[in-house]
Amino acid sequence: MSRKIRVLIAKPGLDGHDRGAKVIARALRDAGMEVIYTGIRQTPEQIVNAAIQEGVDIVGLSSLSGAHNNLFPKVVQILKEKGAEDILVLGGGIIPMEDIPDLKNAGIKEIFQPGTSTEDIIKYIQETIKLE
Amino acid sequence: MPKNIRNEFKRWEKNTLNKTISKSPEREPAFKTTSHIELKRLYTPLDVVNMDYCDELGFPGEFPFTRGVQPTMYRGRLWTMRQYAGFATPEETNKRYKYLLEHGQTGLSVAFDLPTQIGYDSDHPLSEGEVGKVGVAVDTLKDMEILFDGIPLDKVSTSMTINSTAAILLTMYIAVAEKQGVKTEVLQGTIQNDILKEYAARGTYIYPPLESMRIVTDIFAFCKDHVPRWNTISISGYHMREAGCTAVQEVAFTLSDGIAYVEAAIHAGLDVDSFASRLAFFFCCHNTFIEEIAKFRAARRLWAKIMKERFKAKRDESCMLRFHTQTAGCSLTAQQPDNNVVRVAFQALAAVLGGTQSLHTNSRDEAYSLPTEDSVRLALRTQQLIAYESGVTDVIDPFGGSFAVEALTDEIERKSMEYIEKIEAMGGAIKAIESGYIQGEIGESAYQYQKEIETKKRIIVGLNQFQSEEESLRDILRIKPDVEQYQKEKLAKVKKERNNVRVKKTLAVLKKTAQGTDNVVPPILEALKVYATLGEISDTLREVFGEYKER
Numbered sequence: 001m002s003r004k005i006r007v008l009i010a011k012p013g014l015d016g017h018d019r020g021a022k023v024i025a026r027a028l029r030d031a032g033m034e035v036i037y038t039g040i041r042q043t044p045e046q047i048v049n050a051a052i053q054e055g056v057d058i059v060g061l062s063s064l065s066g067a068h069n070n071l072f073p074k075v076v077q078i079l080k081e082k083g084a085e086d087i088l089v090l091g092g093g094i095i096p097m098e099d100i101p102d103l104k105n106a107g108i109k110e111i112f113q114p115g116t117s118t119e120d121i122i123k124y125i126q127e128t129i130k131l132e
Numbered sequence: 133m134p135k136n137i138r139n140e141f142k143r144w145e146k147n148t149l150n151k152t153i154s155k156s157p158e159r160e161p162a163f164k165t166t167s168h169i170e171l172k173r174l175y176t177p178l179d180v181v182n183m184d185y186c187d188e189l190g191f192p193g194e195f196p197f198t199r200g201v202q203p204t205m206y207r208g209r210l211w212t213m214r215q216y217a218g219f220a221t222p223e224e225t226n227k228r229y230k231y232l233l234e235h236g237q238t239g240l241s242v243a244f245d246l247p248t249q250i251g252y253d254s255d256h257p258l259s260e261g262e263v264g265k266v267g268v269a270v271d272t273l274k275d276m277e278i279l280f281d282g283i284p285l286d287k288v289s290t291s292m293t294i295n296s297t298a299a300i301l302l303t304m305y306i307a308v309a310e311k312q313g314v315k316t317e318v319l320q321g322t323i324q325n326d327i328l329k330e331y332a333a334r335g336t337y338i339y340p341p342l343e344s345m346r347i348v349t350d351i352f353a354f355c356k357d358h359v360p361r362w363n364t365i366s367i368s369g370y371h372m373r374e375a376g377c378t379a380v381q382e383v384a385f386t387l388s389d390g391i392a393y394v395e396a397a398i399h400a401g402l403d404v405d406s407f408a409s410r411l412a413f414f415f416c417c418h419n420t421f422i423e424e425i426a427k428f429r430a431a432r433r434l435w436a437k438i439m440k441e442r443f444k445a446k447r448d449e450s451c452m453l454r455f456h457t458q459t460a461g462c463s464l465t466a467q468q469p470d471n472n473v474v475r476v477a478f479q480a481l482a483a484v485l486g487g488t489q490s491l492h493t494n495s496r497d498e499a500y501s502l503p504t505e506d507s508v509r510l511a512l513r514t515q516q517l518i519a520y521e522s523g524v525t526d527v528i529d530p531f532g533g534s535f536a537v538e539a540l541t542d543e544i545e546r547k548s549m550e551y552i553e554k555i556e557a558m559g560g561a562i563k564a565i566e567s568g569y570i571q572g573e574i575g576e577s578a579y580q581y582q583k584e585i586e587t588k589k590r591i592i593v594g595l596n597q598f599q600s601e602e603e604s605l606r607d608i609l610r611i612k613p614d615v616e617q618y619q620k621e622k623l624a625k626v627k628k629e630r631n632n633v634r635v636k637k638t639l640a641v642l643k644k645t646a647q648g649t650d651n652v653v654p655p656i657l658e659a660l661k662v663y664a665t666l667g668e669i670s671d672t673l674r675e676v677f678g679e680y681k682e683r
């Protein structure tokens with residue numbers, strides 16, 4: 001990878017718990033990626049606009065409020081509508097195991113659950129972007 | 133002739149200790165608390181040699197309240213067992229409240245969903261997917277009536293975790309009580325109403341800081357006259373701690389916020405002794421047992437001094453830091469959830485030894501979802517086991533006088549004061565939040581903590597050590613997807629059946645009041661009595677106050 005991987009970390013919906021999003025954003029930066037953190041209370045539209053504007057490779061969505069089944073697929077859908085489906089969407093937060101298959105079917109590439117280390121996320125991104 | 137402690141200590145270090153250390157060194161080069169306070173291997177009378185018992189510790193129920201805010205503490209009355217609860221519809225949550233009360237809970241604690249907390253009705257576009265998920269959905273007074281159906285409001289005290297929309301939920305509670313025939317002045321409870329920490333760590337703000345502070349002080353004034361037994365605010369450190377700050381930062385940032393609220397109320401014309409005794413606090417209780425006990429004691433003594441010295445409070449009650457505690461959600465893991473039961477037990481015990489007035493214990497499934505009936509029952513039993521079987525309730529401040537605890541209490545007080553002075557030099561908590569200082573400190577601590585876990589400097593049992601192959605929990609609480617539709621239909625019905633002319637009128641009065649300087653609480657009460665919705669009331673205030681945008 002010659003240029004830096006670009007990541008957008010976003011919090012869709014009304015959930016204001018951003019400890020995880022901020023820690024991951026910083027860890028990715030420390031690992032050499034360019035990271036933009038949107039802040040809380042973003043709509044899927046706002047997230048997609050930011051992702052396209054910033055020319056990111058990956059969008060990481062964080063939700064702890066249980067709204068992931070509504071909001072995560074919407075982000076994927078709007079990316080597609082805007083012709084930006086090459087941007088990978090990852091998710092994390094409080095997401096029950098049972099919801100993961102449907103989220104993946106809806107186009108979210110991977111879901112990271114509580115206890116995941118930033119090391120693992122960094123590795124995953126570096127390996128995934130290499131392949132693409 | 134009694135031996136000289138200092139000499140004996142030096143002898144012990146040189147001979148006995150040294151002999152052991154040279155053969156087998158200690159596990160770490162240094163042992164530090166979460167606040168980076170280095171723990172001595174041994175505390176002795178030498179560490180408290182300058183302590184003035186009467187001045188610094190005193191007696192329970194007397195300034196500076198280090199040992200507790202009530203003279204008899206749990207010998208007189210146990211802490212309130214108050215489990216934070218709420219999900220889906222008011223009907224469902226009402227059932228859960230009755231379950232908890234049946235099982236021995238002694239106070240109610242209401243969790244509202246995010247739309248309710250942020251001033252959106254269930255049919256607002258931004259509410260999609262969020263209705264009833266993290267708490268109960270309340271759109272109108274009708275929902276509140278259902279929520280407390282069959283629960284006598286003159287017999288229970290209710291804490292409501294609600295901030296930007298606190299005035300609305302408080303007045304809804306008053307209105308429901310009225311319908312039950314219960315007079316406003318006997319109502320007991322709390323509203324969190326701590327908007328500053330919303331900007332710093334929790335995120336359910338609506339309006340900008342100054343306008344929000346106006347609502348907060350309006351609530352203080354309203355309650356002073358109409359709901360004298362109500363705790364008008366629960367100045368919170370819990371959320372900042374959950375966001376990653378240390379124990380010292382938790383005390384410092386919370387008390388700094390407290391200072392800002394007291395200043396705002398005085399600035400709004402209230403006499404400090406007329407409202408200060410109704411301020412309450414809310415802390416986290418994390419894993420580091422001794423540090424947490426010391427933290428609560430330090431917080432009490434520090435606040436008492438601040439109220440007396442800085443704000444010249446004349447009544448002792450104005451200097452009393454009364455607090456609710458919640459065990460640390462962020463310390464619990466998805467891996468090996470049974471471990472969480474043990475963590476919570478230790479944390480709850482530390483809170484009790486720290487003299488909490490009220491306690492919520494988390495459930496084993498904290499990392500998965502809201503608690504099931506079974507898991508919340510065990511969490512409640514944890515409190516009851518401490519209360520009825522451990523015996524710690526039979527002695528007031530039993531860890532008082534421990535050399536380690538007193539030394540740590542002093543250290544935490546000292547370090548917190550350093551932070552408070554730094555924040556005051558910036559112009560106070562509001563400025564410190566607007567500049568991002570507090571958020572930065574919290575974020576830094578959170579990042580360091582995560583690094584410690586990933587480098588195994590900090591062991592989390594079951595997560596980065598002592599892992600085991602296991603299935604994730606299957607039996608977790610799931611919010612049914614039809615909750616949102618149900619609430620929307622109920623809301624539509626209320627809007628159809630109410631007197632819309634009256635609603636418009638009351639909202640117009642509210643708007644005018646908000647634009648002026650009169651108290652906004654009475655017009656809010658009038659509006660919701662005619663079934664104006666929470667969203668409509670919040671939007672009316674949005675028109676006047678605007679919305680806050682995160683930096």
